[in-house]
Amino acid sequence: MIKKTLFRLATGLTVFTLVIAGFSQSVSAAQITARSVTIGSSVASAVTSYSFGFTVPSATVIQSASFTACTTASGACTTPSGFSVTGTTLTAQPTNLGDASGWTVNTSTAGSLRLSKSGNVAAPTGAQTVSFSGVTNPSATNATFFIRITTYSDASWTTSIDTGTVASSTAGQITVTASVDET
Numbered sequence: 001m002i003k004k005t006l007f008r009l010a011t012g013l014t015v016f017t018l019v020i021a022g023f024s025q026s027v028s029a030a031q032i033t034a035r036s037v038t039i040g041s042s043v044a045s046a047v048t049s050y051s052f053g054f055t056v057p058s059a060t061v062i063q064s065a066s067f068t069a070c071t072t073a074s075g076a077c078t079t080p081s082g083f084s085v086t087g088t089t090l091t092a093q094p095t096n097l098g099d100a101s102g103w104t105v106n107t108s109t110a111g112s113l114r115l116s117k118s119g120n121v122a123a124p125t126g127a128q129t130v131s132f133s134g135v136t137n138p139s140a141t142n143a144t145f146f147i148r149i150t151t152y153s154d155a156s157w158t159t160s161i162d163t164g165t166v167a168s169s170t171a172g173q174i175t176v177t178a179s180v181d182e183t
Contacts, residue, residue, distance in 0.1 A: 030056075030057040030058055030161075030162045030163075031057065031162065031163065031164055032054045032055065032056055032057070032149055032151070032162045032163060032164030033054070033055045033057060033164070034053065034054060034055045034127060035052075035053070035054045035149065035164045035165070035166045036052070036053040036054070036166060037050060037051070037052050037053075037147055037166045037168050038050075038051045038053070039051075039137070039168060040133075041137070042137070042168075042169065042170055042171040043137065043170065043171070043173055044082070044137055044138065044139050044140060044141045044143070044170040044172075045082055045136060045137055045138075045139045046136070046137050047134060047135070047136050047137075048133075048135060048136075048137060049091060049131060049132065049133045049134075049135065050067070050113065050131070050132045050135045050147075051091070051129065051130070051131040051132075052067060052128075052129065052130045052131070052147075052149065052166070053127060053128070053129050054127070054128050054149060054164060055126070055127045055128065056124050056128060056151055056161070056162045057162060058124075058151075058161050058162050059123045059124070060123065060153055060161045061098060061120055061121060061122065061123050061124075061153065062097055062098055062120065062124055062151045062152065062153065062161065063116060063117060063118055063120050063152060063153060063154055063155040064114065064115065064116035064117075064151075064152040064154065064155050064156065064157050065097070065114070065115055065116075065130065065149070065150065065151045065152065066109075066112050066113070066114045066148075066149070066150050066152075066157055067112065067113040067114070067130070067132075067147050067148075067149055068109075068111060068112040068113075068147065068148045068150070069083045069111045069112070069138070069145055069146070069147050070111075070145065070146050070147070070148055071145060071146070072146060073146045073148075073165050073167070074165070077111075077148065079110055079111030080111075080138035080139075080140070080143065080145040081138060081139050081140060082136065082137070082138045082139025082140070083111055083135075083136060083137065083138045083139075083145070084110075084135070084136035085107045085110070085111065085112065085113050085132075085135060085136075086107060086136075087107070087134045088105055088107050088113060088132050088133070088134045088135050089105055089132065089133055089134055090103060090104075090105055090115065090130075090131065090132060090133075091131035091132060091133045092131055094115065094128060094129065094130045095127075095128060095129040095130075096124055096125045096126045096127060096128045096129070097120075097124050097128050097130065098117070098120040098121070098122040098123060098124055099117060099119070099120045099121065099122050102117050102119065102120075103115050103116070103117045103120075104116060104117070105132070113132050113135065114157060115130065116155045116156075116157070117155065118155035124151075137170050138170055140170060141170055141171070141172045142169065142170060142171060142172050143169060143170050144167060144168070144169045145167075145168055145169070145170075146165050146166065146167050146168070147165065147166050147168065148163065148164075148165050149163065149164045149165065149166065150162070150163045151163075
């Protein structure tokens with residue numbers, strides 16, 4: 001009787017351990033490399049263009065991507081005051097993100113430039129470029145903000161593939177006025 005009870009207990013612990021081990025697996029995205037952002041104007045509150053350059057390390061087909069503006073590089077994301085994507089469009093179709101056409105912008109998430117193509121079947125190649133126009137800069141002058149880039153294997157921004165962050169800043173404009181006397 002004791003041997004049966006110990007056997008059941010040992011068997012139960014083994015099954016319990018296997019179940020726990022199955023839940024302890026973690027999924028992590030690879031780091032996007034060669035990340036950059038070029039902003040058409042650094043003036044606070046300016047409506048301008050944002051062009052992202054990056055290289056994804058995975059050959060997984062990308063069906064959506066997000067570029068989310070945050071006040072910090074990691075942790076909880078707070079959108080910088082004044083940053084807006086309302087009215088944002090693609091300047092041109094993305095380069096090397098997979099299919100060369102059919103990508104669309106989604107501005108339904110505040111602070112996040114998002115694009116998708118549910119029918120994309122081509123894997124990314126080389127260096128990627130994604131450019132948006134009609135983006136409103138944060139309203140604070142000389143304020144640093146971060147844009148978190150994430151690629152996804154589905155068209156609904158849920159299954160991430162790779163991630164990376166770029167830093168940017170608004171800048172106070174310098175005006176120089178000079179008067180030169182005749183000689």
